[in-house]
Amino acid sequence: MALGAWIVVQARDVRAGAATRQSAASLAEALPSRLAPAPSRPTEPAAGGGAGAVSTVRGGGAPTPAVTSSHPPAPNRDLGEIRRRLLENQAGTYIGDILSERDSNIARWPDRTSSPLRVWIQSPAALPDWNPEDIAQVRDAFTTWVSAGAPVPFTFVMDSSGADVHVTWVDHFDEQISGKTMWARDDNWWIVDANIAIALHHNHGEPLDASAVRAIALHEVGHLLGLDHCADTTNIMTPRVRIRDLSPADKATMRLVYALPPGSVREAMR
Numbered sequence: 001m002a003l004g005a006w007i008v009v010q011a012r013d014v015r016a017g018a019a020t021r022q023s024a025a026s027l028a029e030a031l032p033s034r035l036a037p038a039p040s041r042p043t044e045p046a047a048g049g050g051a052g053a054v055s056t057v058r059g060g061g062a063p064t065p066a067v068t069s070s071h072p073p074a075p076n077r078d079l080g081e082i083r084r085r086l087l088e089n090q091a092g093t094y095i096g097d098i099l100s101e102r103d104s105n106i107a108r109w110p111d112r113t114s115s116p117l118r119v120w121i122q123s124p125a126a127l128p129d130w131n132p133e134d135i136a137q138v139r140d141a142f143t144t145w146v147s148a149g150a151p152v153p154f155t156f157v158m159d160s161s162g163a164d165v166h167v168t169w170v171d172h173f174d175e176q177i178s179g180k181t182m183w184a185r186d187d188n189w190w191i192v193d194a195n196i197a198i199a200l201h202h203n204h205g206e207p208l209d210a211s212a213v214r215a216i217a218l219h220e221v222g223h224l225l226g227l228d229h230c231a232d233t234t235n236i237m238t239p240r241v242r243i244r245d246l247s248p249a250d251k252a253t254m255r256l257v258y259a260l261p262p263g264s265v266r267e268a269m270r
């Protein structure tokens, strides 16, 4: 499929309360792990009518019950096993890109085989060019990652107040991006919270068609799962998305991330 323009996507990290919000895209600023100040409000433009919108991006200050009450236990970290899994499985992945951008840290959700993440997708009928089918594109993006082996099942909910993940829409971003993910991690590098915003138009105004919306969603869900950008433009996690589906390297990298405990692999690789 010919692509008229790259889809530029971005993830942004901020810190909030007990959790640390990480930027998947802005690499230099993501390191070291705790330096990003928490903004007092979401940095994404809020989509119209979004009940949940990106309001779960919390300001700094006291830890929030939503994060601390579901605090996952510290991971079991066997350095020898981490090293073995990295060496055996890194071929065909871009795990090196991710580790170099995160100061050698893995960020991921705990396995949630019995407790799906509840995803709410906004229905902003008032936004120009928003198509109800866009919701199906986003749902498909989530399920595509699960089909690829992500041990983080999702369920789609209609009530934003009870959702773990909010997907909202914006007409366009003021920056030259088409999607944005904000996620938070705890001290163990477990991801504990994430929200996605997707544009309906390129920064310069051209509408994003259904396949582009799906590709953006695939990229952003990749960030939500803990992936970062890769240099190879044949993958969905390249900063300027050119393809429309997950590549073998996207899938292999995600599987490797979820074969490792969260946190630094630096000691394991010495």
Ligand SMILES: [Zn+2]
Pocket: 009, 010, 011, 024, 025, 219, 223, 229, 238, 239
């Ligand atoms: Zn990105």
